[in-house]
Amino acid sequence: MLNSISPSLQRPRLRCCDASSCRSAGSGALLKALETARSNAGEAAEPLDIEPVGCLRLCSQGPLVALDRPEGSSLFGGLSAPLAGALVDAGSGTDNNSSLNDHAIDLEQPFFALQHSVVLEGCGQVNPESIDSAIAHGSYEQLRHCLQELSAADVREQIRRSGLRGRGGAGYPTGLKWDTVALQPPGPRFVVCNADEGDPGAFMDRSVMEGDPHRLLEGLAIAAYAVGADRGFIYVRAEYPLAIERLRLALRQARQRNILGNNIFGSQFDLRIDIRVGAGAYVCGEETALMQSIQGRRGSPRPRPPFPAQKGLWGAPTLINNVETLAAVPAILREGGDWYGAIGTDSSRGTKVFALSGAVVNTGLVEVPMGTSLRTVVETMGGGVPNGAGVKAVQTGGPSGGCIPAALLDTPVDYESLRALGSMMGSGGMIVIAESMAMPELARHFMRFNVNESCGKCLPCRAGTVQLEQLLTKFVAGNAQASDLEQLEQLCQMVQTTSLCGLGQAAPNPVLSTLKYFRQEYKTGCEPATAGPQPWA
């Protein structure tokens, strides 16, 4: 998808990545310089379009600019403002690209060639600040189709057939969730988009919101129609200012065009969507805590059932889906549920977006069919650890997930396989760990995160994570006793089984998975101090 040009494109076009990661590498100045260079170039550059776009995937080479010409697309990275003139010349066909040769990125390399863009099909193509650009790429066409030609039950049928499962991590079947909400007794309903992407190392949802916000709004609107809701919320974490800004702009634009509001597309369907901004609490990614926060309260989770689908916001049935789940909806309706269901594996259908980072050559965003092996993602696409060092493990699922050792890299990425290994799909952060990382230290890193983010409501999580961190510190320092290992395991079991919500229940996972695959490192941490310095000390 990255090297495809929309068929209507006649004019050459420069697409400058204007998402968070490239911005932090200086794409803002580059974009301005490109516009200046185009005015300076005069007539020759007149037919050249310059557009800010969302993530172009290979974040480690940012800032990135893609060039579309009738003969094909090319991508350049590691750019800076002084190269703007050369880029404009290349775009207007008056330069042989000589000064850009060092910056050219091969679009045929596996990192791009093995991507299968569904959720991200518009990300990097559309101008995220222009509703016209989004509509030209097909946005809101499926909403119109649903409202004018399909019943709510027809829409749910397509989602059921697609086999789509929740992309926030737990993998609950989306069609089933939609049915549950739709089939509650008559009365008001709400839809909520969970955009509180809090796992460290996860930036998939941010990229969708920053790069293609209208796709998310369309997915949420279709969901609202399918379950009979007329009110929706997008709960975004405050740490994503650019995503919030673009969502707000997209909402204003959609309201102005009457794509949101009353009698949408001439139908009886009304929908009001509001943005709610979090305030820095990881636990608010948990759905019952999130609902509390939307209602202006502390983000304290509550036991389920009742599930939000039965009793959610203000006691009404509430559908809560993650950004990536909702962003897959327009493509599913366009191509049909069966089309989507044919991608991936039997139990995990469709594609999944991963944020690949850590000790890996190619850091960035990848979307691949479910069932692709970890090795393909990390080594073939990611290029492995820099300087040819070995992969020690791959961490998925953030502070709730686990570490998968290098020996198991051929595992296909799907919900069940990852869970069987003691990790989880999670929202899609995939962090590559190099040989040099000591696993007890990594486990402590995640435990500290959980200590800081525990909401404090239930004891096992509030106090258990603190105890776990203290125990782990002994292993890191190399002064643990053999009995500490036993206690560590017991405490993990206790926190896992007795915590109130997902945060606490999953908090021991990084410890348990590293204990399972790297037990020797914990044993080394047990030896008496006389054994000399530890490898990681």
Next chain:
Amino acid sequence: MKAAAAAPIASEATAEQKRINRLVAQNGSSPDALIEVLHQVQEIYGYLPEAALSQVAQQLRMPLSRVYGVASFYNLFHLEAPAAHSCELCMGTTCFVKGASELVPLLEQRLQQQLDGPSAADGWVLRQVSCQGACGQGPVLVVDGQLISQATGQGPGLLQGQLDAAGLPNRAPKPSLGAP
């Protein structure tokens, strides 16, 4: 709103109170809007002064304890005036596995203060923060809003130069200057 001084609000209580009243009204005077209102109050003062919390509670017709409970629950709400200058070290997992913790001694040495410790007399604070979203450039530092990327990959000499340029004071004792 951003231009307002972070001065104590007692002296001009009525004007400040009116401002908060307007802000609450703009948000529909609904208890659901509490978090949004607190964000906007914090934008004015840089933190959430006690008097402002009382005013919000009164306007939203809820007990101060509930307002305080929310304000103290969320990490991004500050109940005290923020430090004048900050050096923030990203400890997101990507930055962590790329060696962010190796930068701690270097920064502590340079600033002569402890990570997450109290701020120095000249207002500088050194703290660790969660993911800054620049995972492609990790490990990263943010010095008074200015991002310094790939902080371990470039050698300590170059990094010190960048920190100088970003205005981070160098209080390290002379003999160890430039030493890793």
